Structures are given as C-alpha cells and as structure tokens.
Amino acid sequence: DAKTTQPTSMDCAEGRAANLPCNHSTISGNEYVYWYRQIHSQGPQYIIHGLKNNETNEMASLIITEDRKSSTLILPHATLRDTAVYYCIAYYDKVIFGPGTSLSVIP
C-alpha cells in the first residue's frame, strides 16, 4: 500500500473552505485514494474516495492530480463540527493509516 504524507496540522476559519493536501507519489494504478476523519473518542468516519477522477459528495470534494501523485480534500464551508483528524490513504486491500492532519476550525 502506498505511503501518504500530510501536514501535521491546519487551521481554517469557520465558513471558509478547508483544503487538505495529501501526497501519494508511490501510488500504484489499482490503489484508490480514500479520506477518513476521526473526531475525538469516535471511530474513523469515511468521507470520500476516488481513483482517477475528481469526486464530490454531500460531505466534501476530492481533487486528484492527473498523475495521481497527490490529492486535495475540500470541505467547502467548514463548521466547528469539522474539527477532527483527517486521514488520507491510498489502498487496494487493507487500510494503513498515517498520523493524518489535525484540522482546527476556528470561529
């Protein structure tokens, strides 16, 4: 499974878009990019995933570069409830978590 790198922490003003970057330069052709988030004391929550194309759902948008070596998770209008640790994962068979990005949404 490809290794991913993410910034340790980020801040975002409430109501603004939160853009969380992820590098996965060793990703292989059959590995999907997944994003999860974890709010304190809860299990990780699935957000979105993609293979090549950009994806959007009710929670977020996922932008994957053409070479698939990096991606960005976009929370269009961050709220205080979006404060969490966000994990970017490239996986085929099992999910291997890194330390993630701790996002703080500031009032």
Added chain:
Amino acid sequence: DTGVSQDPRHKITKRGQNVTFRCDPISEHNRLYWYRQTLGQGPEFLTYFQNEAQLEKSRLLSDRFSAERPKGSFSTLEIQRTEQGDSAMYLCASSLSGHRASPLHFGNGTRLTVT
C-alpha cells in the same frame, strides 16, 4: 444497517489478566478488520478476515493477541497476560470484499486500560 458495534466500550483490567473484545460487523460485510490506536497516533493495523479466514496478521502483533471469526459473522479479539503497553483503543471495521470502492465502516472502539 445498524453499523459496526463493539463491546464493551470500556474495559479496565489488571496487568496479567486476559481480556476479550467483541465486534459485530455490518451484516452483509464479509471483511472484518481490527486496529489499535494510542493517543495522538493513527489507527495501527492488527489483522483482518475475509469471512472466517484470517488473511493477514501484523508482524508487530504479539503472540499474546489472537483473533477469531468462527462463523464469518462476529469476531473476537483476545489479549492474554495483558501488559500496561496494551492500553489503547481497539477499533473494528468491516467492508465488502471484491468491491475496490467499498469503504471501511468503523465501530466506536473498545478502550482498554491496563493498570
């Protein structure tokens, strides 16, 4: 779909005791995963099953840890002779195999404290 449930939510035990945790996955999910998480770290992969078969076990996992999924439904994770270093959150997740786009659904974990 009632989600992934884990029992108990919290467990406090004394060093040297054995503990067992249970995970009930989403009913139609044939893959089941166990993870361990300590404070400030991402979840660490322990093992996973497809139906009743244990497909992979982390090399970092001590022989004191064993997991079963006898009928391909619920799973148990047992830790024998617990040590203080075993204190962590133990997370279970399930998914559909054969569906590369199938995300993992996590329970809210069992928090183990070894005194």
